[in-house]
Amino acid sequence: MLSQAIGAVLPAALAVALSPFPLIAIVLILSGAQGRRNGLLFATGWIFGLTVSATLVSLLFGGADDPDSTSSAIADWGRVLAGGALIGLGARK
Known part of the structure; x- marks a missing residue:
């Protein structure tokens, strides 16, 4: 049952994760001062935010x-x- 829910939501989740806004932000971050460090921090924060959101949704709507x-x-x-x-x-x- 959970695998069906994940399969149904996965395309939308990928669309959100790969939307152009984070890509534009990462290009701007990488071109700035200390771009490598700031890019790594941005990517870590992005992944952490998506993980927390997915966990909360699965707990609330399980x-x-x-x-x-x-x-x-x-x-x-x-x-x-x-x-x-x-x-x-x-x-x-």
Whole structure:
């Protein structure tokens, strides 16, 4: 079950990880003063941030497919809040 979830999310995760923004940032960092050290620190921070995000999501939403679990309730309320935020942004626009 977990392998199916990882397989479903992996293409989107790769798209986010390889998006142009970190690539542009790393080029600018490498061309600056002490580029090698700063580039290594940036890459380490990027990987650490993705690892922490993935861990939190898997802990919070680990049992989201079970209707009686608290993870399912968290996922449902997350969708409600995201929908409300999008409606608010649409009304503001």
